[in-house]
Amino acid sequence: GAGVSQSPSNKVTEKGKDVELRCDPISGHTALYWYRQRLGQGLEFLIYFQGNSAPDKSGLPSDRFSAERTGESVSTLTIQRTQQEDSAVYLCASSRRDRAYNEQFFGPGTRLTVL
């Protein structure tokens, strides 16, 4: 079956512009996560959605970052007034959350470059 997809694959923007990153999770996966990966570093948690519950936004680095998810479908991560330090790969993952272990399936990521 189809895996997690993300678009665009690459995004180049100018400092101060807003960007939207999209994630299509695996069908039936109730949980969705966004992570940020800076060059040469591990992944940092940003936000978590589980079904219709309130999202866990504890990882968002500033109020310029926000995310939405409609039900158990597509999610959009929005970064307003982008800064150069926002340059990174943004990865989305989804999972079923119906097993003792929570295997997260990752998308290929969006590489964001802020000039």
Added chain:
Amino acid sequence: AQTVTQSQPEMSVQEAETVTLSCTYDTSENNYYLFWYKQPPSRQMILVIRQEAYKQQNATENRFSVNFQKAAKSFSLKISDSQLGDTAMYFCAFPNFGNEKLTFGTGTRLTIIP
């Protein structure tokens, strides 16, 4: 707060050799899972192997196995008969209790030399 430490930024081995990547972590939980993920140049994160903390037996998946030392909070990955396709970044990851968000180490860049 949970932490995950990978002390080997880069490693390289000859094809067909065995290599071990190290990972240590810190947690106050007693029952948990640990994961190793592989990230090739394509950026796609792929789950390599998982270990359940309450199991004493080390997990094995084909050429990949772990050495899990719960008391020492150590979780190393051994790759046997290494292949060129094993070239990638490898991340150790620990799920947070509750929302299961993953805390990742900084990764080890593994290069398999032909």
